[in-house]
Amino acid sequence: MAEDRDFEQNTYAAVYQLIEWKRYKEALKQAEQILHHEPEDPDALALLARIYLLMEDYEKSLYWSGEVLKRDPDHTDAWYVRVVAYYDTNAVKAFFDAAHEALRIEPYRAHYYFLLASQMNKMGKFEQAKEYLQQALQLNAESPLYLAVLSYTEALLGHFEESERLDRQAIRAEAEEPGVLLHLAWAAGHRGDYTLQEKYMQSAVRLNPEDKQYQDEYLNALQNSHKLYRIFLAPMKVIRRMKGWQIFVSWLVAIIFFKPFLILFIVLYILAHWATKGIVHVRVFGWRRRGS
Numbered sequence: 001m002a003e004d005r006d007f008e009q010n011t012y013a014a015v016y017q018l019i020e021w022k023r024y025k026e027a028l029k030q031a032e033q034i035l036h037h038e039p040e041d042p043d044a045l046a047l048l049a050r051i052y053l054l055m056e057d058y059e060k061s062l063y064w065s066g067e068v069l070k071r072d073p074d075h076t077d078a079w080y081v082r083v084v085a086y087y088d089t090n091a092v093k094a095f096f097d098a099a100h101e102a103l104r105i106e107p108y109r110a111h112y113y114f115l116l117a118s119q120m121n122k123m124g125k126f127e128q129a130k131e132y133l134q135q136a137l138q139l140n141a142e143s144p145l146y147l148a149v150l151s152y153t154e155a156l157l158g159h160f161e162e163s164e165r166l167d168r169q170a171i172r173a174e175a176e177e178p179g180v181l182l183h184l185a186w187a188a189g190h191r192g193d194y195t196l197q198e199k200y201m202q203s204a205v206r207l208n209p210e211d212k213q214y215q216d217e218y219l220n221a222l223q224n225s226h227k228l229y230r231i232f233l234a235p236m237k238v239i240r241r242m243k244g245w246q247i248f249v250s251w252l253v254a255i256i257f258f259k260p261f262l263i264l265f266i267v268l269y270i271l272a273h274w275a276t277k278g279i280v281h282v283r284v285f286g287w288r289r290r291g292s
Contacts, residue, residue, distance in 0.1 A: 015047060024055045042068045046077040058085045076106050087115050095119060110139035114146055117153070126156045144174030148183035155190040163187050178208040185221060197221045 011034050018027035028051050034044045049064035062085050068078035079102035086095035096119075103112050113136035120129035133150040140146060151166035167184055174180050185200035201221040205214045 027051050042072040042075050049081045053081050058089050061085050074105050110136040126153055129153050144170045144180045148180045152183045152187040155187040160191045178204045
């Protein structure tokens with residue numbers, strides 16, 4: 001019995017170390033050894049589900065977390081796996097159901113509020129996103145990621161001064177985390193601070209150079225900071241500070257009295273968009289195709 005306990009403890013330690021090193025296939029083999037000795041152990045099954053989640057094999061992570069919940073319906077690790085898997089796969093209804101059940105079992109896990117906020121932002125429900133982020137920060141007030149996402153959310157709400165304040169707070173807490181820098185770049189871009197957007201994305205892509213999303217966002221930031229393109233982005237800075245009815249009235253006036261100029265502006269904007277996109281591509285990749 002003592003030997004079995006020692007084996008289990010050592011194998012768990014090895015699995016966690018391999019996960020930290022992101023050697024997930026090796027971690028999976030070690031976890032399967034634990035499961036071979038304890039095939040009904042919910043913790044071993046949950047560990048297997050967690051590794052499959054990290055490998056982005058969502059079907060298997062959901063299957064094994066389901067097996068855990070058959071044995072222990074309130075197993076916190078299994079619910080965490082299900083929440084994240086549903087969020088990552090955009091299974092919105094299942095995500096909300098799982099998140100609320102997970103919070104019933106573990107109401108002080110800040111990450112659930114963060115994921116709910118992120119989903120609300122995706123749906124354009126920025127006020128609800130802000131409420132969830134504030135709940136997350138009540139539980140983890142120093143999280144740079146939560147602060148960065150709240151900065152982005154405040155920018156989406158048009159609260160630019162508060163967004164800038166949260167930006168400074170987040171960057172003081174963590175200046176070398178790609179996810180933090182990505183959200184701060186989005187916030188800066190929405191505020192119309194394209195120079196800061198480029199700076200943040202340059203740092204983010206340096207820290208995470210293989211991620212396609214970071215590459216695309218960096219190219220977008222470079223385009224936004226280009227002098228030619230910024231001429232046409234300037235009106236957006238004004239529009240984002242306006243209320244809905246003001247935007248509607250402005251467009252109505254422009255269509256009635258300045259229709260030819262409006263059409264010309266749109267045409268020039270499209271030309272500037274593709275011209276600067278091409279310039280940025282050449283600047284980064286040269287004259288070769290991207291990825292070649």
